[in-house]
Amino acid sequence: MQVTDSLTKIWINWELKALVPVAGVLVVGVLAFAMVTLDLRADERHKVLLVATGGAAIICAATLVVLAVLIQWPLSELQAKIAQLRDGNLTVAVGFADRQDEIGELGRNFNEMVRQMRENQEEIQRLHRSQISRAEHLVTLGEVAAGLAHEVRNPLAGIAGVFEIIAAELSASSPSREVLDDARQELNNLNRFVSDLLSCARPKPPEFTPADINMTAEHAIRLARQQAGGLAGQIHFKRGKGLPLVEHDVSQINQVLLNLLLNATHEIDSGGEVRLDISHIGDEVVLSVADTGQGIVPEHLPHIFRPFFTTKGKGTGLGLSLARRVAEAHAGSIDVESTVGMGAKFTLRLPVRQPQPSADITGGELQIDRETSRR
């Protein structure tokens, strides 16, 4: 086996390979000729053999020259062009492409391949340029949105306070109570939208504290029930048993769970249910939010985590993109499974302990934050 291996590795020049059979045939020819001339006189036989051997040598030399012109030169040119290509020169082309034989065909294929590579590279550069300018545009838009959201937040908190005072002064039987509840609900939605917009436009790095994830989830459940109106009783929660403390940003994970719970509640009617389950697997806690709604059609699945993708008239499409960003900033993940007509299940996985140093995305976000706060 080893002998075969080393034999296959021996480099034999192609001219030698081509010439050996030709030379072999010629030698056999000369020998045959020598046999035929056995009955000639010795001096005549020498002359004839000299002529035959000379002829064979000329044929070998001519074959070599022809092979060199037809094959060796184009191959050398091809090798040189491949070396230029490797150095990044995408304008190379071989000169033998107009030959009407297999070598010409090889040259045409090579030139075509280089042309396609050049086109692909131009396309990549064009996309890269347009993405950079899109990213710059988004950063500016993000800053505007963040500024706007920041300005709107304080008045919103003021209005919420006024609603609380009015609610305290209204009698329990007052017909205005229903209107006030609707207005508070709208205010909650507006507040969540502003919070999501602010978190998307100016993401804060998570502030990790070892905390009880059951309590974080319970808080989200309470908020979701408050906002679910008549469907509140259909939101179920299964606490995780024997969980360790989980290093997480309580407010960010609360926001993510609330978004998932509200999405799920939006999908069910009076016969359906929403479940938030927590379990502990290895070094992770797994939080799943499942509903018995209509599920997500396969065409929408690849887009639902993109910012501003929504199928709801009043939706912003920020909830899930924010959820994914927060999950990744926690070195975790969020995935979805859905069967149309049966419902959807979102699974958030978080490591119990944050890896050291914390995720890269945090560094990037910090830079953006410092950048904007300097202005």
Ligand SMILES: Nc1ncnc2c1ncn2[C@@H]1O[C@H](COP(=O)(O)OP(=O)(O)OP(=O)(O)O)[C@@H](O)[C@H]1O
């Ligand atoms: N539980 C779910 N069942 C079916 N579709 C869902 C579910 N959760 C999300 N989706 C789909 O994903 C889309 C994006 O959700 P996302 O939370 O990002 O935005 P939104 O809910 O539309 O808007 P907002 O969160 O601002 O109200 C939704 O519009 C909906 O089409």
Ligand SMILES: [Mg+2]
């Ligand atoms: Mg949503």
